[in-house]
Amino acid sequence: MKLRVPAAVPGSRILAFGDYQPARVVTNDELAETVDTSDEWIRTRVGIASRRIAGPEEGIVEMAVHAAGKALAGSGLGPGDIDLVVLATCSAESPMPAHAPQVASRLGIDAPGAFDLNAACAGFCYALGTADAAVRAGTARNALVIGAEKMSAWLDWSDRSTSIIFADGAGAAVVTGSAEPGVGPVVWGSDGDHHDKIIIPDRNAFIRQEGQAVFRWATGAIAPVALEACERAGVAPSDLAAIVPHQANLRIVDAIARKVKATNAVVADDIVHSGNTSGASIPLALSRMIERGDVPSGAPALLVGFGAGLAYAAQVIQIP
Amino acid sequence: MAVASDKEILEGLAEIIDDIVGIDQSEVTPEKNFIDDLDIDSLSMVEIAVAAQDKFGVEIPDDELRNLKTVKDVINFVQNLQQ
Numbered sequence: 001m002k003l004r005v006p007a008a009v010p011g012s013r014i015l016a017f018g019d020y021q022p023a024r025v026v027t028n029d030e031l032a033e034t035v036d037t038s039d040e041w042i043r044t045r046v047g048i049a050s051r052r053i054a055g056p057e058e059g060i061v062e063m064a065v066h067a068a069g070k071a072l073a074g075s076g077l078g079p080g081d082i083d084l085v086v087l088a089t090c091s092a093e094s095p096m097p098a099h100a101p102q103v104a105s106r107l108g109i110d111a112p113g114a115f116d117l118n119a120a121c122a123g124f125c126y127a128l129g130t131a132d133a134a135v136r137a138g139t140a141r142n143a144l145v146i147g148a149e150k151m152s153a154w155l156d157w158s159d160r161s162t163s164i165i166f167a168d169g170a171g172a173a174v175v176t177g178s179a180e181p182g183v184g185p186v187v188w189g190s191d192g193d194h195h196d197k198i199i200i201p202d203r204n205a206f207i208r209q210e211g212q213a214v215f216r217w218a219t220g221a222i223a224p225v226a227l228e229a230c231e232r233a234g235v236a237p238s239d240l241a242a243i244v245p246h247q248a249n250l251r252i253v254d255a256i257a258r259k260v261k262a263t264n265a266v267v268a269d270d271i272v273h274s275g276n277t278s279g280a281s282i283p284l285a286l287s288r289m290i291e292r293g294d295v296p297s298g299a300p301a302l303l304v305g306f307g308a309g310l311a312y313a314a315q316v317i318q319i320p
Numbered sequence: 321m322a323v324a325s326d327k328e329i330l331e332g333l334a335e336i337i338d339d340i341v342g343i344d345q346s347e348v349t350p351e352k353n354f355i356d357d358l359d360i361d362s363l364s365m366v367e368i369a370v371a372a373q374d375k376f377g378v379e380i381p382d383d384e385l386r387n388l389k390t391v392k393d394v395i396n397f398v399q400n401l402q403q
Contacts, residue, residue: 044361045361212366212382213382215363215366216369216370216382219366220373251363255340255367
């Protein structure tokens with residue numbers, strides 16, 4: 001017996017981005033009141049000036065609803081058009097249920113395929129790759145891809161190696177089928193031998209990170225992944241209008257941008273005022289860049305995520 | 321990979337340092353201390369180590385890296401491992 005499958009769609013593209021940031025701004029000076037650090041040290045070593053930390057009312061679902069609602073409003077589609085919701089997060093407050101079904105319900109999206117995905121700081125690129133594949137395979141018409149994180153819930157505020165870095169927020173994108181591909185092939189991979197480099201060891205523990213080892217990996221191994229994503233999409237680095245690396249550390253962002261040699265690209269530096277929001281950082285940064293008019297519509301942008309797992313993923317997209 | 325001379329390693333290292341932290345290659349001489357003379361911090365040293373690995377085929381682990389204080393220390397380290 002031969003099974004029927006949907007007709008393939010040539011490509012997918014992003015219609016709109018959206019973002020949400022918690023109201024509360026936490027400065028370096030405020031952190032320096034409780035841990036041994038300083039504004040100058042954090043700015044030079046990590047690149048963060050301030051970050052946003054969620055309040056009790058700002059959970060992952062709440063932040064995701066705001067970001068996704070904004071993306072949906074900008075896309076011109078309605079809730080009834082969405083049939084897949086993928087939410088990337090590594091800071092879930094509880095193991096089940098997934099957040100995605102609740103986010104969909106809150107947005108009035110009726111009975112979509114909905115699930116959470118954990119690829120940590122590479123989560124948004126994994127989720128976008130998954131949604132792109134579903135749309136091209138014809139199993140979803142329009143997808144909502146979200147990165148939402150409440151990293152603060154997993155921070156030891158007395159640990160200056162992590163509390164100065166991580167933060168909260170959400171970003172989202174609406175993906176639709178397209179005759180002209182606007183999402184390039186995802187290049188993804190992982191290295192589980194180093195699973196302990198960035199880890200929350202158990203549900204009562206906090207985030208632990210081997211900063212220098214992660215810095216070495218991120219500044220060395222990720223640029224080749226980014227370059228391969230450009231190659232696979234058929235886009236020369238010099239043609240990129242934007243490069244949006246995961247906002248892990250400004251020094252890592254700069255190292256990747258330098259190695260990719262995207263000479264004409266705006267390099268995302270959202271970490272300066274948003275901190276490291278893990279799986280939310282890429283859509284959050286790009287959404288804000290688009291809103292400010294920093295990047296031209298229709299031009300190619302390189303997204304590259306990397307982090308705990310270790311896991312990494314990159315793809316070139318067309319800016320909506 | 322052929323064993324590089326002192327001069328080749330120095331030139332290669334100076335190119336790397338110029339690329340990563342933008343210090344003029346003429347400033348990079350064997351007696352210079354990375355932190356005190358060249359104002360290069362430990363994170364930049366990690367980047368330099370990664371680039372040196374690509375260039376010279378010699379791994380400089382984090383444990384070793386903190387013992388390499390001067391340009392000459394790196395030249396000696398690379399040469400010893402290449403031989």
